Amino acid sequence: xxxxxxxxxxxxxxxxxxxxxxxxxxxxxxxxxxxxxxxxxxxxxxxxxxxxxxxxxxxxxxxxxxxxxxxxxxxxxxxxxxxxxxxxxxxxxxxxxxxxxxxx
DNA sequence: AAACTGACTTCTC
DNA sequence: GGAGAAGCCAGTT
Numbered sequence: 022x023x024x025x026x027x028x029x030x031x032x033x034x035x036x037x038x039x040x041x042x043x044x045x046x047x048x049x050x051x052x053x054x055x056x057x058x059x060x061x062x063x064x065x066x067x068x069x070x071x072x073x074x075x076x077x078x079x080x081x082x083x084x085x086x087x088x089x090x091x092x093x094x095x096x097x098x099x100x101x102x103x104x105x106x107x108x109x110x111x112x113x114x115x116x117x118x119x120x121x122x123x124x125x
Numbered sequence: 126a127a128a129c130t131g132a133c134t135t136c137t138c
Numbered sequence: 139g140g141a142g143a144a145g146c147c148a149g150t151t
Contacts, residue, residue: 045133045134046132046134050133057133057134058133059132059133060130060132060133061131061133062132063131063132064130064131064133065132066132067131067132077132080132081132082132082133083134083135087132089131089132095132098132
């Protein structure tokens with residue numbers, strides 16, 4: 022069984038994020054085995070079209086700020102997270118990581 | 126094989 | 139607290 026590429030690991034990890042929680046790019050990179058590869062993680066997300074395969078909307082920046090979203094923009098992403106029960110800072114596009122960050 | 130890109134992160138001003 | 143610059147990593151061309 023050949024080792025999965027980082028990209029595949031990221032995909033798999035993103036799928037493991039429970040509903041109502043979010044993970045940071047750095048966290049996924051760390052879990053994938055390469056801390057610091059946050060940028061690469063983001064690139065992989067961008068390549069992914071939409072969610073059925075990888076809920077990239079549950080991935081946010083290290084400070085909880087919502088960054089891009091290939092399928093609808095940050096606004097859409099925020100709405101989806103709110104719908105899942107993720108806590109946001111009032112009046113901002115920042116997730117309250119203290120409450121909604123994915124923990125192992 | 127080399128160079129460029131990018132949904133990041135962290136530091137400094 | 140906000141803006142700018144540098145550094146890191148994997149993928150794509």
